[in-house]
Amino acid sequence: MRDTLPNYFLFDTQPEAHLTPEVIAEACRQLKRNRAQYLRDMPTDQLITHLSRLAGNWQDDLFPFRKMALDTGPSATGFSRSTLAHGLDRFFARITEDNLHNLIAQELGDCRRLDAPLSTPEERSENRLAFARGPELIGHIASGQLPCPTMMSMIQGLLVGSAQFIKCAENAGWLPTLFAHSLYDAHPKLGACIELAHWPGGQTELESPLFDEADCITATGHDETLASIQTRINPHKRFIGYGHRVSFAYIHQDMLSRALSRDLAQRMAQDIASWNQLGCLSPHLVYVERGGAVRPEVFAEMIAEALDTLETTQPRGEISPEESGTIAYKRNFYEVRSAGTGDVRQWKSKEGTHWTVVFEEDPVFTTSCLNRFIHVKPIGDLEEMLRVAEMARGQVSTVGVAAPKNDTETIVKQLAHWGVTRVCPIGQMQDPPLGWRHDGRPPLGDLVTWTDWEQ
Amino acid sequence: MTFQSYNEADRSITRFIEQGDGDFETLALALHDLQARYVPAIAALCQNRGITPGSNHQIHQIPAIPTIAFRDMAITSIPEQDRIHHFESSGTTAAKPSHHWHHRKSLKLYETSLRLPFQKYVLNGKKWKGRILALTPLRTEAPNSSLAHMASHVLGSDTIHAAECCDNGWNINQHICDTACEQAILSDDPLLIFGPAFSFLHWLDATDTLHKLPQGSRIMETGGYKGRSRELPKNEFHKLLSERLSVPESHIVCEYGMCELGSQAYDREIGTRQERAFRFPHWAQPIIINPETGNPCAEGEIGLLRIIDLANVYSSVAIQTQDLARSVLDGFEVLGRDQAAEPRGCSLNLLQQT
DSSP states (O other), X not given: OTTTSOOOSHHHHTTTSOOOHHHHHHHHHHHHHHIIIIITTSOHHHHHHHHHHHXXXXXXXXXXXXXXXXXXXXXXXXOOHHHHHHHHHHHHXXXXXXXXXXXXXXXXXXXXXXXXOBOOHHHHHTTEEEEEEOOSEEEEEOOSSOXXXXXXXXXXXXXXXXXXXXXXXXXXXHHHHHHHHHHHHHOHHHHTTEEEEOOOTTOHHHHHHHHHHOSEEEEEEOHHHHHHHHHTSOTTSEEEEEXXXXXXXXXXXXXXXXXXXXXXXXHHHHHHHGGGGOSTTSEEEEEEETTSXXXXXXXXXXXXXXXXXXXXXXXXXXXXXXXXXXHHHHHHHHHHHHHHOTTEEEEEOSSTTSOEEEEESOOOOOOOOOSSEEEEEEESOHHHXXXXXXXXXXXXXXXXXXXXXXXXXXXXXXXXXXXXXXXXXXXXXXOOOTTOOGGGSOTTTTTOEEEEEEO | OOOSSHHHHHHHHHHHHHHXXXXXXXXXXXXXXXXHHHOHHHHHHHHHHTOOTTOOOSGGXXXXXXXXXXXXXXXXXXXXXXXXXXXXXXXXXXXXXXXXXXXXXXXXXXXXXXXXXXHHHTTTTSOOOSEEEESSOOTTTSTTBHHHHHHHHHHOTTOEEXXXXXXXXXXXXXXXXXXXXXXXXXXXXXXXXXXXXXXXXHHHHHOOOOOOOOTTOEEEEOOOOTTSSOOOOHHHHHHHHHHHXXXXXXXXXXXXXXXXXXXXXXXXXXXXXXXXXXXXXXXXXXXXXXXXXXXXXXXXXXXXXXXXXXXXXXXXXXXXXXXXXXXXXXXXXXXXXXXXXXXXXXXXXXXXXX
């Protein structure tokens, strides 16, 4: 990136440039100065116009930053060109003026509440108004390999008028930085309110100035990592932690008709292929109810066929020896298992480790080694599924559901009581809407602080 | 070449182990053909792949059994009624451990396979005249630990055992360790210390004593932390051992073994200037497999470590490990997570994979 773009961000100068606590502290202070000058008082409408136009540009094949993402992205990120194109298109398609307005309205009751004190009808009856403001500086500690969650955080932070310092995840800072460049290019004043850098985990001396300067810290990571970060943050500051989560899918027997099941399997395969299954929202396994016209095992085979087809249009791309080694080892194991019993079947790409489907009669909850490796298991009904998935309870983000319309509400209620925070149709697991409540929490509501004005 | 019976295979392979009499590849292929007849999992795997006796011509074509399969099924030709013993994999997870089954004959072969390389790599082929401290329990206390069995077998009855069994494996009694060191220093007898890396750390992290062990003292460590202690890169771990116990790094040898294997590799013959790289004895060979193609890797390329182990007469001659490795010198190097790329994604470690 450094060869083709200016060094606007610390990330651009790395790894050569040596980061010190002083550099981080000064960057944070500069961000806050820029925010006061350019961002804090920018009208929400204007901000929304800038962001939605930028998102529109990102969907245009001639947009130089998109071209760079697709041309250089495969070597920089490991995702194939078509996987990147698909993922970026789905992501930016959601960043529209309407959606951004709706997001603020959903979160704050009215989309102008960041500009001036306003009241909702309920507040008006009490003769009061309220004004929401975002943090002065948000420090994001990102993790995982997907660029979208980081870019979404950046957009949300800008919407509430906050400067942001993003500590990128290892090997995952390239695309968010490219996005920041596109922002800088379109609106230098907005770009000047964002900083990105990366340093290996455990360098607490670099995190300390960020934690000191920021008034809100968001972090994603393992629960232990979050707990450790929280202990280093002044308790008066806001800390928003998102633990790693798993997701899975549930296919109701009534959806397994001969007419519907092939299309459903194709959508399931897309959920597995999107971002190579590497996000918290990607399915680890698919529970398929027995009793449908298409048996669970046959449905697994349909997913395999769909993954094989997808490999020609959205190839997975290269992965590290450790990742492919894990897949090869797992395949070896399931081959031994399937050879010895009729309860296990495995389908896999003819060459390489591109995709794998493992069908097992044993319904025990199993996590996948990802990179397009999916487990398919038959299940009697929803109750049985929740029983066997008990070990994952509290750590599940999304359940992709295919069920008859009339049954879905009951299913959603059961899943919600069990602890699931997002239910969506098959084919949309990796594409949460803009207003998605991450871990069941309000995306902007968590960031802002209210000032109530009683009249 | 074909083996008509396990007796014949056992005899031929014991002769090969003890006298080098025979050809490794021929024996491995013949042993596999025998196992494909008597080990159900291997038979099923061969049937699945359309492999018939004699159809393999190269050892990398032998269908390998992944170590994890030892948790799931009995990978053995030994009939249930004849199984008198088994070794279990260690670990702290709730997952089922691996089981490597044995009967009298297979144990005898295993012990032969243990003894010879230990004598070569750790004792330089000489009789040990010093003291011995094992950071493992007695074999009678931990009968299913292959490491405890090894310690009891190769170290002899004068060994001081500093480990006490607990629910989660074993704990180290630091007092016993320190006393053994002090006595060795007092009598000026070299001390041989044997144990897994995590046990050394349990001991050294719990005390701050420094021992100046007599010249000739040596350490055999088996690597592996299994989440039981902090983890150190090998060179730092050896530096720590060297600083705290005054055993020069040339006298620290690392062993690579697992309960699914009958043979062990060592990374240096103690006291020599040999470059560190794991080397198996002549009856076992590592093959680094390219996970994408399933074929052997090019020289120096990172892949999955597979071991063709003739000492596994009664289980599987080809074992697929989950370790990433690359060939170096005349041996191999096992890559830790820090050396290979971190796995991507944010999957949870909800459970030890089946």
